[in-house]
Amino acid sequence: MEIKEIQEKFSDKLKPSGWEPELWNLIHSPQFARPIEELWNKCTQENMMFTPQFKDLLKAYELCNYNDLKVVIVGQDPYPQLGVADGIAFSCSKTNKEQPSLRYIFDELQTQYPDANRDCDLSRWSEQGVLMLNTALTCEVDNIGAHVKTWKGWTECIFAHVLTDYPKVIDFVFMGAKAKPFAKMISNDHKKHFVVHPAAAAYRGGKWDSDNLFKKINENLKERGEKEIKW
Numbered sequence: 001m002e003i004k005e006i007q008e009k010f011s012d013k014l015k016p017s018g019w020e021p022e023l024w025n026l027i028h029s030p031q032f033a034r035p036i037e038e039l040w041n042k043c044t045q046e047n048m049m050f051t052p053q054f055k056d057l058l059k060a061y062e063l064c065n066y067n068d069l070k071v072v073i074v075g076q077d078p079y080p081q082l083g084v085a086d087g088i089a090f091s092c093s094k095t096n097k098e099q100p101s102l103r104y105i106f107d108e109l110q111t112q113y114p115d116a117n118r119d120c121d122l123s124r125w126s127e128q129g130v131l132m133l134n135t136a137l138t139c140e141v142d143n144i145g146a147h148v149k150t151w152k153g154w155t156e157c158i159f160a161h162v163l164t165d166y167p168k169v170i171d172f173v174f175m176g177a178k179a180k181p182f183a184k185m186i187s188n189d190h191k192k193h194f195v196v197h198p199a200a201a202a203y204r205g206g207k208w209d210s211d212n213l214f215k216k217i218n219e220n221l222k223e224r225g226e227k228e229i230k231w
Contacts, residue, residue, distance in 0.1 A: 003033050003040075010058055018066035022162055023058075031153040038150060039138060049141040051078050052085035057137050059087025063126035070129035070226055071171045071217055072163060074179040075101075076197060077136040080144050086121075089132040090198075093121035100202035108198075108208050109231055112215045116231045128229050133158075135178050148178060160185040169224065171217045176200065191220050 011027050014020040026032060042048035052059070078085035079092070079099055086093045090102050098106065098120055109116045117124070122132060135155050140146035159182045163172075172190055174180050176197025183192055193213055201208035218228040 003037055006036055007032065014058060014061055017062050017064065019061045022066060026157050031157050035150045035154065049082060050138045051080065051082060051141060052087045056087030060089065060126065060132050063088065063123050064129060064131045068129040069131055069166060069170060070221060071229065072131045072133060073173040074182065075134045075175050076178040077134050077139040077145060077148055080139045080142050082141050088122050088126055089134045091120065091122035091132065093123065096120045101198040104198040104201045104208035108210045109214055112212060113231055130229060135182065155182060156185065171220055173213065
């Protein structure tokens, strides 16, 4: 399949959610074409495997309507295990089994909202205006961080142009060291939250401290007259 055909398919998939006009230039730029071509070649010539499935690369944008955007949550890269990542950061809808990062997120969330839903499919957050992103769209199977540099150009454009120019003030959450540098590209008109990545707690076997993140986001939304997120 030619790169131009791939670009058109991804662009068309974003029309229902309203992202297509905002991302058209970027999807048709080298920042998207080069990584796609690299992945395609490695898969066909070197039998490399990556996650999530190719069709799910922009799933986060497909499920979060552009006009409903309220919150952006940024992680590092998709789950490296084959068949787990679904295109929405931290979501595990394909297995419905909590990965360590998601388990720590849910544990912390329930200290703020005891009745919060622990369903591993986070599309319910996306559909409420929460854009769940990773700094890399893909990850080589069993090789965490392998594609962070591959997608750096794409992600820089997303933050420096697409999201910082969003017309409404929104909350941005940067989880961990890999996500933090992108905060510099976001206008200070937006609300910024910095927390450690939940995987750090998983590695240490301790508690993930979000500094009351989920309640703070809802408080900001309430102040702006926006509907709060039902986490």
